[in-house]
Amino acid sequence: MHAAIECYQKFILIFAKALLTFGSPSHRVEAQLNSLARVFEIEAQFQHTPGVLQVSFGNPETKSSETCLIKATVGLALGRVNTCHNIYRAVLHDDMSASEGTYILRKLLHAPPRYSLRLRYLLSFMICFLICGIAFGGSLNDMWVAGLMGLLTRVMQNIASKSDLSASGSEVFTAAFVAFIARGFASYFTQIWCFTAISSAGVISLLPGHLILSGSLDIAGKNQALGAPKIVSGIMTSLYLGFGLTLGSDVFLLLDKPAMRAIHQASANASSDVTIQGFFKSYNSTSPEDSFSGTFTFLNSTMAANPDIVDNCFRDQQWGWYLKPLPYWTLFILVPLFAFCASMNNQQHWWSRQMVVMVVIACISFWITRLCNLKFGLHDHPDYVSLIGSWLVGILGNGYSRRFGGTAFTAMLTGILLLVPDGLSAAGGLSSNYNMAGQDEYTQSLTLARKMISVIIGILAGVYSSAAIIYLFGKKKNAALVTF
Numbered sequence: 001m002h003a004a005i006e007c008y009q010k011f012i013l014i015f016a017k018a019l020l021t022f023g024s025p026s027h028r029v030e031a032q033l034n035s036l037a038r039v040f041e042i043e044a045q046f047q048h049t050p051g052v053l054q055v056s057f058g059n060p061e062t063k064s065s066e067t068c069l070i071k072a073t074v075g076l077a078l079g080r081v082n083t084c085h086n087i088y089r090a091v092l093h094d095d096m097s098a099s100e101g102t103y104i105l106r107k108l109l110h111a112p113p114r115y116s117l118r119l120r121y122l123l124s125f126m127i128c129f130l131i132c133g134i135a136f137g138g139s140l141n142d143m144w145v146a147g148l149m150g151l152l153t154r155v156m157q158n159i160a161s162k163s164d165l166s167a168s169g170s171e172v173f174t175a176a177f178v179a180f181i182a183r184g185f186a187s188y189f190t191q192i193w194c195f196t197a198i199s200s201a202g203v204i205s206l207l208p209g210h211l212i213l214s215g216s217l218d219i220a221g222k223n224q225a226l227g228a229p230k231i232v233s234g235i236m237t238s239l240y241l242g243f244g245l246t247l248g249s250d251v252f253l254l255l256d257k258p259a260m261r262a263i264h265q266a267s268a269n270a271s272s273d274v275t276i277q278g279f280f281k282s283y284n285s286t287s288p289e290d291s292f293s294g295t296f297t298f299l300n301s302t303m304a305a306n307p308d309i310v311d312n313c314f315r316d317q318q319w320g321w322y323l324k325p326l327p328y329w330t331l332f333i334l335v336p337l338f339a340f341c342a343s344m345n346n347q348q349h350w351w352s353r354q355m356v357v358m359v360v361i362a363c364i365s366f367w368i369t370r371l372c373n374l375k376f377g378l379h380d381h382p383d384y385v386s387l388i389g390s391w392l393v394g395i396l397g398n399g400y401s402r403r404f405g406g407t408a409f410t411a412m413l414t415g416i417l418l419l420v421p422d423g424l425s426a427a428g429g430l431s432s433n434y435n436m437a438g439q440d441e442y443t444q445s446l447t448l449a450r451k452m453i454s455v456i457i458g459i460l461a462g463v464y465s466s467a468a469i470i471y472l473f474g475k476k477k478n479a480a481l482v483t484f
Helices: 002-022 026-040 078-092 098-110 117-135 140-161 170-187 195-202 209-220 224-255 257-272 328-345 353-376 382-404 408-426 441-470
Strands: 044-049 052-059 064-070 278-282 294-298
Touching: 002 026, 002 044, 002 052, 002 064, 002 078, 002 098, 026 044, 026 078, 026 209, 026 224, 044 224, 078 098, 078 353, 078 408, 117 140, 117 195, 117 328, 117 408, 140 170, 140 195, 170 195, 170 224, 170 257, 195 224, 195 408, 209 224, 209 408, 209 441, 224 257, 224 441, 328 353, 328 408, 353 382, 353 408, 382 408, 382 441, 408 441
Parallel strands: none
Antiparallel strands: 044 052, 052 064, 278 294
């Protein structure tokens, strides 16, 4: 009896460490562990706090308890989250013994990353290359530069992670360096490169969308001690990124005075030139000279927008197709490719049924969200855009888990993460063009943080409402849910 209890306790401890290491949704961890303890019929209590999971096993015979503290380096490996969930369900339903599950989980924890470092560098290039055209209105000419910026960002982050000293505040310097290079490209070559598209896509991997969403879900699950630090950390990262993007652009313009004067002139022209369409009819006059008295009739009541400005980027109508935003039909190719690369970047096996489900859910959510955005004009409401998209992702992901027994969290995550840049682009992108001297970089930082919070609130409302709808009817599941 004591040997069986010890085996169960070992499985709970190794399973808890696997959940933390592979990035399982933190607001569901305690529920999963409690369900295991209930099935194993052992006394246990769990407390998840930032950086550590406390597990206390009770001994009714000696009226004492044993407390274990579990610490792990938190990452994100979707394929292994799915494997952990399958082991969890197999042990709960007596399809696998606890000792066998412990052995498999130990091997999983000591296994190397699924993909090599070079392949992950390539995936970083592809993700930024594709998201530039999908979400930020970049041309084909902008996309390859954004891909190089994404690769550079990944390299700089890997170098910074090797030292605790350099890792502190590395987002500021990385974002500033990307913005500096993007401003350099945008200031020359007759504006064929767009600063907003390149800089926004180049730092997309630094966005703390998953961190803020996880913290919001923790707080919604009444675990304020775990969720509050995540939200604060995510907001500070957003402030760092906004400050870094503005700082890098300003430093370049301070070093290049002609570029600054050109941007000032373009901004002044855009704000002072007004085109009014109509016709003028002069009054009858007996003066031998031409009369300038008469009536001007407006053809329309609104000022026509500049056709050369598309998504905060200058696009001359005479330019070739490779210098203009990509047509909508290309999204049917780019979005599935992006979802595939993003899932691989999150350590999902490329040849699996789960990968197909992830790509399909992400694509359906993106296309329907984009159609709603165009139909109802939600450009100023990123929270509504993310609400619609996350609700669709939740319905499809939880429905797939309920009907076919898959892991809802892994099926939904790629679609959820795609909503973050798409929602930010609906709010004007991550970075903004330089408007005037003395522009407040702190205001720009707060603007990015506000946009991020707005998007996350919409996602939070969508995933909770969809889960409530799916699990409201039908047989209640004995195991804890592995979903958002």
